[in-house]
Amino acid sequence: xxxxxxxxxxxxxxxxxxTVAAELRRLGFDRRLTLVGGERHLPYDRPPLSKQILAGTWxxxxxxxATSDELAGLDAEVRLGVPVRSLTLTEGAHSLLLADGxxxxxxEVVAAxxxxxxxxxxxxxxxxxxxxxxxxxxxxxxxALKQARRLxxxxxxFLxxxxxAAARAMGVEVDVVSDLAPMVRPLGSALSERLTRLHQTHGxxxxxxxxxxxxxxxxxxxxxxxxxxxxxxxxxxxxxxxxVPDAGWLQHxxxxxxxxxxxxxxxxxxxxxxxxxxxxxWWHPRYERRVxxxxxxxxxxxxxxxARDLVGQEQDPYDGVPFWWTDQYDAKIQAYGLPGSDxxxxxxxxxxxxxxxxxxxxxxxxxxVVGWGNIRGTRQARQLVIEKTPFPVDxxxxxxxxxxxTPSGT
Amino acid sequence: xxxxxxxxxxxxCVGGGQCVLAAPDLFDQSDDDGTVILLRQPExxxxxxxxxxxxxxxxxxxxxxxx
Numbered sequence: 001x002x003x004x005x006x007x008x009x010x011x012x013x014x015x016x017x018x019t020v021a022a023e024l025r026r027l028g029f030d031r032r033l034t035l036v037g038g039e040r041h042l043p044y045d046r047p048p049l050s051k052q053i054l055a056g057t058w059x060x061x062x063x064x065x066a067t068s069d070e071l072a073g074l075d076a077e078v079r080l081g082v083p084v085r086s087l088t089l090t091e092g093a094h095s096l097l098l099a100d101g102x103x104x105x106x107x108e109v110v111a112a113x114x115x116x117x118x119x120x121x122x123x124x125x126x127x128x129x130x131x132x133x134x135x136x137x138x139x140x141x142x143x144a145l146k147q148a149r150r151l152x153x154x155x156x157x158f159l160x161x162x163x164x165a166a167a168r169a170m171g172v173e174v175d176v177v178s179d180l181a182p183m184v185r186p187l188g189s190a191l192s193e194r195l196t197r198l199h200q201t202h203g204x205x206x207x208x209x210x211x212x213x214x215x216x217x218x219x220x221x222x223x224x225x226x227x228x229x230x231x232x233x234x235x236x237x238x239x240x241x242x243x244v245p246d247a248g249w250l251q252h253x254x255x256x257x258x259x260x261x262x263x264x265x266x267x268x269x270x271x272x273x274x275x276x277x278x279x280x281x282w283w284h285p286r287y288e289r290r291v292x293x294x295x296x297x298x299x300x301x302x303x304x305x306x307a308r309d310l311v312g313q314e315q316d317p318y319d320g321v322p323f324w325w326t327d328q329y330d331a332k333i334q335a336y337g338l339p340g341s342d343x344x345x346x347x348x349x350x351x352x353x354x355x356x357x358x359x360x361x362x363x364x365x366x367x368x369v370v371g372w373g374n375i376r377g378t379r380q381a382r383q384l385v386i387e388k389t390p391f392p393v394d395x396x397x398x399x400x401x402x403x404x405x406t407p408s409g410t
Numbered sequence: 411x412x413x414x415x416x417x418x419x420x421x422x423c424v425g426g427g428q429c430v431l432a433a434p435d436l437f438d439q440s441d442d443d444g445t446v447i448l449l450r451q452p453e454x455x456x457x458x459x460x461x462x463x464x465x466x467x468x469x470x471x472x473x474x475x476x477x
Contacts, residue, residue: 019465026461045470047424062422065470296468297428304465323468325424334426334444375444379427386431 004311005108005272006031009096011084011249012112013037015045015296016277018065019303020110020310025074027311033076034104036096038113040081041135042066047296049138050162051327055169056142063135084113084249087273094272108310111250111261111275112303115243115294120154120212127220129237132159144236148172152225152234154212156182158326160240161195164204165328174204175232177225179211183326186335187358188345191370194354195328202329207232243294245279260292265317267306274309276302285319286388287338287367295324321386336382337368346392349377349400357381357400361391376400414457415475416464418448422471429463429472436460437472446471 008024010017013035021035037043043065052058071078083099087109096104117131132141141163145151151167153160156178164174176182182199184192196206207227216224216231224231245260253270256262261275265283269275277299281292298320305318325334343360348369350356356374359366359381366389371378377400384393416436425444429437436456438447452460457474464472 023465047468297426297466300465300468304462323426323428325426325468327424332425332444334424375425375439376441378444379439382427 004029004031005106007034007106008032008108008110008310009034009036009094009104009106010110010112011036011087011096012110012114012277012279013039013043013078013080014112014114014277014299015043015065016114016299016303017110017112018043019300020112020276020307021074021076022066023304023307024310025076027307027313029307029311032106033074034106035074035076035078036082036084036098036104037078037080038083039134039136042068042071042080044135045296046133049135050132050159051166053135053138054132054142054145054163054166060135086249086252087111089253089270089273091271107272109273110306110310111247111269111273111279112277112299113246113249114278116246117239118242118244120239120241122215123237123239125220126215126217126222126237128222128235129239131239132163133243141238145170145172148236150175150234151236151238152177152232153238153240154178154225155238155240155242156180156206156208157185157240157242158183158324160238161199161328162326163238163240164199165202168202168204168329172236175207175225175234176204177207177212177227177232179209181208182206185341186324186339187333187370188339188341188343188360190345190347190355190358191333191372192341194372195331197354198329198331243278245281245292247279259290262290265319266309266315267302267318268309274306276306282318285317286321291322291338293322293324295322297323321382331372333370333372334378335368335370336378337366337385339368339370343367344391348381348393348395348398349374359384359391359393364391365389366391366393413451413454413476414460415451416448416460417473417475418446419471419473420445422469423467424469424471426468428466428468432463432466433459437463 182195214226260281284291339360346359348357357377360368369381423445
């Protein structure tokens with residue numbers, strides 16, 4: 001290879017960082033490569049943490065993205081368990097300071113540091129208020145749930161609701177406290193209402209509107225979560241109110257980090273600096289604005305684009321259709337594109353328990369679709385999103401499963 | 411080098427269909443639950459496509475051996 005960097009440092013060893021490193025080698029990059037990770041664990045997948053790992057249905061090895069042999073096979077300098085402190089951009093040789101005081105110099109840096117859970121004021125020092133982001137967090141939460149009788153989940157997004165479902169399966173009483181209705185921002189009102197019914201059916205009261213207004217404590221423990229006039233008893237509290245990009249170490253770069261690391265459609269943030277995954281806010285040609293998504297598929301797709309860019313391979317700008325999913329109880333919800341409460345909703349299909357397929361339109365274009373257990377419809381609708389179909393959708397173009405009569409036997 | 415073989419873990423699969431979008435000749439989805447169906451093993455010229463599907467799988471449910 002005649003051109004390309006002398007030394008690439010990938011900061012962050014989650015799905016995004018691991019994929020950049022692995023893909024660089026696959027593309028033939030044979031120069032110096034360093035992978036730095038803030039956690040001591042080998043690279044692993046986060047989506048199962050709030051699902052199978054919390055429920056205890058998977059052994060921990062199943063979330064591994066790479067074995068120690070595969071990591072060794074990368075022929076990289078691997079620094080796990082060492083958080084990054086700061087990056088100084090200097091033309092030709094960037095300087096990266098790590099928490100153990102060591103300094104790494106490189107001509108290309110990839111920021112893949114992900115996010116940190118947002119915390120609530122007044123919770124510092126409280127022993128039974130936890131967040132969930134890492135494998136260690138998941139083990140802590142699972143152990144606590146085994147002892148707990150009453151969990152209060154603060155926040156009604158993906159993470160909070162998945163944990164609520166997993167905790168119910170463990171026999172724990174669960175309440176959800178949130179200022180917003182369940183996943184209303186990504187789902188809009190029709191599916192949010194169906195989600196509300198799902199959780200109520202499973203015995204989870206939802207306290208919506210005010211969020212947490214105070215904590216009732218005994219010593220260092222929360223015993224009650226206050227939401228307006230209500231006090232909900234708790235012996236364990238999960239705060240799941242979103243996450244903030246872990247970009248503080250880039251503060252000396254002069255970039256505006258208020259919405260993540262701003263990048264072009266190839267993940268370039270500055271000369272010699274790319275960003276990828278949850279921490280990155282990429283220009284998205286499809287939506288003609290910068291988009292930051294905290295989803296697993298996006299991390300891998302962007303990582304492949306960044307690796308190609310680092311070795312100087314010609315490619316089209318990243319224009320992928322975002323995908324995410326959530327599993328709650330037996331419900332499987334899948335989303336393509338950018339559904340959201342800011343878009344117009346169109347119910348494309350429904351069943352006995354509510355909508356099973358919803359389209360989301362902005363400026364007369366189908367920007368996103370969400371399916372709830374509707375495999376056949378979701379497959380067709382995702383293709384319409386890819387093709388930027390006009391909105392509202394002509395549903396006669398969809399070949400949907402006819403409503404089945406209630407089965408009389410099995 | 412041995413021929414590449416693809417292995418799918420249906421239990422891990424979340425039915426997102428990213429593999430079908432990346433390599434429609436190799437993967438399909440079940441009509442019942444959307445989980446992955448491996449249609450056939452990749453031919454020599456299709457290994458890159460299979461690897462791409464494996465990388466894009468959000469559930470890490472696809473492994474390409476011997477590539």
